[in-house]
Amino acid sequence: MKTFVCIKQVPDTETKIQIKGDKSGIEEGSIKWVMNPYDEFAVEEALKLKTTTSDTVVVLSAGPKSRVVDSLRTALAMGADEAVVIDAPETIDCYLAAKLLAETIKKEGDVRMVFTGKLAIDGNGSSVGQMVAEFLEVPHAGVVSKLDFTEGQVVVERDVEGGAKEVFQLKTPCVISANKGLNTPRYASLPGIMKAKKKPLKELTAADLGLNDLMPKMKFKNFELPPEKPPVKMIEGSPQEQAHKLVDLLMNEAKVL
């Protein structure tokens, strides 16, 4: 059977975001693109599961082909067996991304599990995993930090508010969205990187999947940097004086106490 991992390529977390002159998006010129950090947990979990199931691990990504292919190579170098890139414009929304990924998974078939990251750190949507599950008509669990697999089912811990955890049992096939804490992702070894070059990387277009309308249902516009904060007010004096002044300012100037 096959275990699928949906991954996305995002700007490195060190990136300083700059907005295009017409506010239609961000300047991409100097960005270093990396695999979405939460997707690394997803890849790792699929590889761990493979030691039990001997599944073929298929990584897939929908987005501008020339860019997303790097993260797929990284996943192959970590140990995934096959990769599929679905060439699509940057402007696709979560609905279209999920649709493209789900249709690809259906086409590949023989699904045991699908892993995704709990969110992509660029669009911050945290929705694609659940939407893929809906299109595949299988159960899902999100923000998962622990997973136990037995034939035909998984038991997962999902992180919710205030440090609480919900424990779910799901029948496979299912979609699991990985949180930090699920595992420690391996690095791609040098032999792994060499081997990855020979592994199959399939290219698909939306048309191959029978999707001809790539009009997003949701658009982002008027990008802005956060408003400049007024300069910091430094508070001097002894610790007693500083504490007194700070509390006074928070009460009477900022009015947040």
Place this chain on the structure above:
Amino acid sequence: MSQVFVFLEGKDGTLKKGSVELLTWAKTNGLETSAGAIGADAAGLAKQAGAFGAKVAFASTPSAEGYNPEVYVSLLKEMISASGAQIVLANASALAKDAFPRVAARMDSSVASDCTGLKMDGGKLIALKPLYSGKCTAEVEFESGLNIVLMRSNQLPVMDADGSEADVKTIDAPQASGNVTLEKTVQGASNKPDLTEANVIISGGRGMGEAKNFEILEDLAGTLGATVGASRAVVDAGWVPHGMQVGQTGKTVSPSLYIACGISGAIQHMAGMSGSKVIVAINKDADAPIFQKASYGIVGDIFELAGPLKEELSKALN
């Protein structure tokens, strides 16, 4: 037919502030509103929504307690369809962020999660959404399908309850298929509000020296009614659990007051907390980047400041 559907969430039988924010927004904008609640206290919450302008409120109490994605998604679709609303609002809670994308997919729609602003512009809904964990924002506009927006709490004003009650319509919950089952919920150690909902946060970084010094922050948090957060460095060092991490690979927060203690201010951390209204930075290093984002700064030692600060806070807050 209503124009807006608001998903209600409560705590101890009372509507959460975030739900009241959404109802208030709809009412202030003169939009016909219906609401819906699911769970053991659904009928009570639905009734309360009337005091904030919702005429009709749906309520459903599934037989199994707790969150079942399958049952919730099916009920939400039914409630939204029955309301006839084009605009669907919910808080960006763990539950709503899990269920609504699936509702959206089922109803041929997209969804904007973790938004921080809402407005009507010529009859069209525009939501403000932080991207790149708050390094920038963009306006979200819906081209087709439902306009589903999940809003962070503490972003919108709330009105006073006006004493009305909503017309509650009860909906029978579907039977769960057994494909996904909630086995149990393990409560967290703290009963404080989650970082994403907290109005006051006090966070510690490497400058706290070691894990046990977070007790100092817990103590101050007790006085302040705050939730304790942390930087990535101390989470990776194993001092505190990942649930406490604020930043690009942790939680994005938007409290009224954020106090950063011994946090230098890496770009990833600042992305997660820059939505805070007022930021206080306490750090021994006068050159720490955190001071550039702060409203108030103290160059000093948290260990020396904690005592006097607690004293002053107790005086001020009593």
